[in-house]
Amino acid sequence: MDLASAERAIVKMATEPQRPNGDARSPQEVGDASLVARARSGDREAFGTLVDRYADQARRVARAVLQDPDDADDAAQDAFLAALVKLDQYDTARPFGPWLMRIVANAATDRRRRRKVRSAVSLDEGLVAGGARPDALAERAVLLGRLRSALAELPERRRVAVVLFDVEGYSHAEIAQVLGIPEGTVRSEVFHARRKLRALLADWRDEE
Amino acid sequence: MTDSHTPFDHRPDTRLGAALREALTAPGDRAAFVARVLAAPARPAAQPVEYFLARWAARGIVAAAAAAFVAGLVIGRARPSSEPTVSDADPGAMIADVQAEPNMLFASNPGH
Numbered sequence: 331m332d333l334a335s336a337e338r339a340i341v342k343m344a345t346e347p348q349r350p351n352g353d354a355r356s357p358q359e360v361g362d363a364s365l366v367a368r369a370r371s372g373d374r375e376a377f378g379t380l381v382d383r384y385a386d387q388a389r390r391v392a393r394a395v396l397q398d399p400d401d402a403d404d405a406a407q408d409a410f411l412a413a414l415v416k417l418d419q420y421d422t423a424r425p426f427g428p429w430l431m432r433i434v435a436n437a438a439t440d441r442r443r444r445r446k447v448r449s450a451v452s453l454d455e456g457l458v459a460g461g462a463r464p465d466a467l468a469e470r471a472v473l474l475g476r477l478r479s480a481l482a483e484l485p486e487r488r489r490v491a492v493v494l495f496d497v498e499g500y501s502h503a504e505i506a507q508v509l510g511i512p513e514g515t516v517r518s519e520v521f522h523a524r525r526k527l528r529a530l531l532a533d534w535r536d537e538e
Numbered sequence: 539m540t541d542s543h544t545p546f547d548h549r550p551d552t553r554l555g556a557a558l559r560e561a562l563t564a565p566g567d568r569a570a571f572v573a574r575v576l577a578a579p580a581r582p583a584a585q586p587v588e589y590f591l592a593r594w595a596a597r598g599i600v601a602a603a604a605a606a607f608v609a610g611l612v613i614g615r616a617r618p619s620s621e622p623t624v625s626d627a628d629p630g631a632m633i634a635d636v637q638a639e640p641n642m643l644f645a646s647n648p649g650h
């Protein structure tokens with residue numbers, strides 16, 4: 331991303347006078363569009379509220395693409411800074427979430443393409459291979475590891491689609507906007523992802 | 539996940555969603571992440587080596603082109619004006635004033 335532009339935007343926020351305290355509404359009560367408008371005018375607090383509001387979601391979507399949590403955080407950070415630079419391009423008449431998630435998904439995909447192939451051996455694989463399950467916590471960890479591994483085997487677009495739909499609650503139309511694909515394709519991607527992941531969960535349930 | 543759900547269901551699968559959420563939620567603190575994002579442009583970001591090489595390469599090419607241009611100008615102006623130059627005049631006109639002697643012309647042909 332254009333680091334210089336992001337830096338200029340942050341410097342602008344830091345140097346321009348902040349919003350007076352006359353606004354009775356708390357940042358949480360203000361809608362995304364209003365926060366974007368304030369962030370555009372240099373309100374650092376408003377941008378911080380947007381980041382806080384979407385941080386978890388952005389990190390999960392990035393992790394669905396990248397798997398590695400550190401890489402995902404880096405990609406999510408890149409996405410927020412890119413969004414800050416592009417705030418003028420955001421249409422406030424449309425929901426902010428899909429617009430931001432598109433940037434997040436693109437940032438994660440770019441990072442995945444750039445990074446070198448790393449050793450894929452991870453703790454999760456060891457867990458998937460089976461082993462002692464001394465307590466419920468360990469069992470849960472095994473399940474989550476299996477789920478991550480199963481998710482990683484899905485095509486990238488399918489991963490993002492199912493996470494946006496079943497985890498983040500976006501509609502098919504919004505996901506179509508995020509991924510730049512037809513709505514029918516989104517339904518198909520979610521269908522195939524669910525079929526595989528549900529089978530995993532069902533197997534786990536049977537084992538319990 | 540409930541038994542009433544089918545893969546075609548247009549409603550989010552809460553059980554699957556909750557499990558995925560737990561699997562994908564980063565272990566780190568959200569507040570720390572937010573602070574990191576807000577602080578990011580204030581400090582020099584770590585850039586890959588390729589980024590600097592690309593910037594240096596671009597600057598190097600521009601500098602080399604400028605140096606070559608300046609050198610060409612300097613050399614061009616420093617060339618002495620008395621130095622013979624290639625003429626584009628008509629070769630026939632250049633030797634028109636030279637009168638060859640007949641003896642010299644026939645000396646190479648003993649038969650004449």
